[in-house]
Amino acid sequence: MSSISVISNTVHLPDGTDIFYTDSGPPPDFEDYTTIIILHGMAFTGGEYHYLESRVHDIYAIATDNLKKLHTHAHTFNLRTVIWNRRDYAGSSKYTEDELDDLKHGRGAFLDRLGVQLAQFLLWFIEQYNVPRVSADRKTGGFAIMGWSLGNTTALTLFSHRDLLSSQAYEVLEDYVKNLIIYDATLFAFGWKLPPNEKPPIVYDPISTFGIEPPEVVQRNFDEWVSSYYDHPRNPESVSELDFAKRTKYATSDTWSAEDLKAFHDYDACLRSDVPMFQPSMQSIIRELSDRVLGLDDTSPMAFPNCPIIYLRPTRTTWRCYWFGIQAEHVHDEHRRDGKNTRAAIFLSIEGGNHFAHWDMPQKVMEVVAFGIHGVSAV
Numbered sequence: 125m126s127s128i129s130v131i132s133n134t135v136h137l138p139d140g141t142d143i144f145y146t147d148s149g150p151p152p153d154f155e156d157y158t159t160i161i162i163l164h165g166m167a168f169t170g171g172e173y174h175y176l177e178s179r180v181h182d183i184y185a186i187a188t189d190n191l192k193k194l195h196t197h198a199h200t201f202n203l204r205t206v207i208w209n210r211r212d213y214a215g216s217s218k219y220t221e222d223e224l225d226d227l228k229h230g231r232g233a234f235l236d237r238l239g240v241q242l243a244q245f246l247l248w249f250i251e252q253y254n255v256p257r258v259s260a261d262r263k264t265g266g267f268a269i270m271g272w273s274l275g276n277t278t279a280l281t282l283f284s285h286r287d288l289l290s291s292q293a294y295e296v297l298e299d300y301v302k303n304l305i306i307y308d309a310t311l312f313a314f315g316w317k318l319p320p321n322e323k324p325p326i327v328y329d330p331i332s333t334f335g336i337e338p339p340e341v342v343q344r345n346f347d348e349w350v351s352s353y354y355d356h357p358r359n360p361e362s363v364s365e366l367d368f369a370k371r372t373k374y375a376t377s378d379t380w381s382a383e384d385l386k387a388f389h390d391y392d393a394c395l396r397s398d399v400p401m402f403q404p405s406m407q408s409i410i411r412e413l414s415d416r417v418l419g420l421d422d423t424s425p426m427a428f429p430n431c432p433i434i435y436l437r438p439t440r441t442t443w444r445c446y447w448f449g450i451q452a453e454h455v456h457d458e459h460r461r462d463g464k465n466t467r468a469a470i471f472l473s474i475e476g477g478n479h480f481a482h483w484d485m486p487q488k489v490m491e492v493v494a495f496g497i498h499g500v501s502a503v
Contacts, residue, residue, distance in 0.1 A: 144215025151199040156264040165273025193486035201494035230405025239281030266302030276313040315411030327368040351376035419466035432468035434496035438477030
């Protein structure tokens with residue numbers, strides 16, 4: 125494993141938005157690497173942003189975050205990792221009141237804006253770093269857009285519809301956008317609901333306590349629940365068969381220091397712009413978005429149709445994420461059997477991994493990611 129010097133930077137996009145990110149840099153021994161843009165989930169940052177002042181009074185930033193271990197293993201697998209702080213999180217632009225109003229009222233403009241900003245970032249990155257295009261066999265080069273948990277919604281926005289971008293911008297990005305990686309998404313990230321016949325038992329739901337209980341209590345309970353190791357059946361026929369424990373004997377959060385806990389969380393950003401994503405009007409808009417991206421909406425042509433999806437499915441994650449993975453594969457296979465032109469996809473398990481597999485087993489996660497990007501042709 126090569127030594128990697130992670131850099132931190134803030135990009136000022138053409139629309140005035142700032143995006144803070146960390147970057148592993150290109151692999152030194154490869155010219156056909158793939159760059160993964162990683163979008164963090166709810167309440168957890170992509171990077172801790174804070175200022176340091178040098179002797180000559182230059183201001184710069186450093187970052188630490190729960191996804192940072194992926195940087196360490198990137199070059200081994202011919203990958204470059206770029207981890208964002210999404211909008212509203214430290215170092216990136218706060219949402220304006222008008223944008224938050226769009227979110228509150230479930231307007232599609234909120235999601236479209238995120239897709240445009242993601243595209244602007246990619247175009248800037250191409251010009252700044254001259255990253256390789258997707259290869260002719262689509263196994264190397266280009267970008268893979270990877271969401272984690274609720275961050276998958278932002279990842280989806282780039283693939284919303286072709287008219288989101290100018291024809292010139294779209295044509296440029298066609299040569300670079302290679303994969304969409306769905307890493308342990310929750311049902312909410314796709315606007316999916318449980319069907320009426322699926323009724324899970326009354327279970328502890330820490331998300332429902334955000335903004336109600338004291339922040340330190342909510343965060344501790346959420347951390348323990350979301351980072352526990354659950355024992356689900358391999359092929360459950362019903363959601364009621366899943367593991368709904370409040371926490372398990374071991375949780376990843378048990379290993380985090382006080383400094384880690386401070387660095388990983390942004391509770392204020394979560395309340396402002398993540399929790400509102402769960403309201404019914406916004407969930408309806410997200411469902412429309414995910415249907416277009418997956419090719420389930422046959423009234424709208426897919427954006428970047430040659431870009432397949434790689435689903436990463438930890439086997440010991442929370443019940444909502446585990447059930448999403450099962451349903452995503454079921455929906456894909458059912459529509460393919462019916463002859464519908466859904467987006468190509470592969471489904472890869474991360475055996476023994478929980479929702480924080482990238483922290484507890486980062487090399488394994490990157491092995492699976494690399495296998496999906498470089499080693500498999502999606503069907």
